[in-house]
Amino acid sequence: MSPHRASAIPLLILCSLMLSPALFAQTGNAVAYLESALQDICLQIQNLIPTASMLLVVLGSVLYGGAQLFGNAEIRAKGSVWATSCITGAILGLIIATVAPDILSQLAGTTVACY
Numbered sequence: 001m002s003p004h005r006a007s008a009i010p011l012l013i014l015c016s017l018m019l020s021p022a023l024f025a026q027t028g029n030a031v032a033y034l035e036s037a038l039q040d041i042c043l044q045i046q047n048l049i050p051t052a053s054m055l056l057v058v059l060g061s062v063l064y065g066g067a068q069l070f071g072n073a074e075i076r077a078k079g080s081v082w083a084t085s086c087i088t089g090a091i092l093g094l095i096i097a098t099v100a101p102d103i104l105s106q107l108a109g110t111t112v113a114c115y
Contacts, residue, residue, distance in 0.1 A: 053090040060086030
């Protein structure tokens with residue numbers, strides 16, 4: 001490592017530490033901003049995950065049915081495992097979508113509405 005590069009690293013760290021409060025400073029009420037951000041996250045979870053779960057159920061069905069068309073037992077077994085994984089992912093996604101408003105409400109300290 002050259003001497004110029006070695007002396008630039010501490011200077012870069014010092015400058016980043018001095019500028020970090022200015023980069024993360026917010027004008028206005030930070031609590032209201034946090035509540036709004038958590039509400040947006042909750043809304044996105046409620047809109048995205050059920051659709052993705054339904055697609056996983058359909059994909060699992062197609063994988064299982066497609067694998068059963070093959071005569072090879074190994075391919076049928078792999079298809080069953082993949083289909084089971086898809087269905088398990090869909091169920092976990094629906095559980096997450098159901099529990100997310102309560103978890104985000106606990107993080108916010110107030111009730112987070114997901115509508």
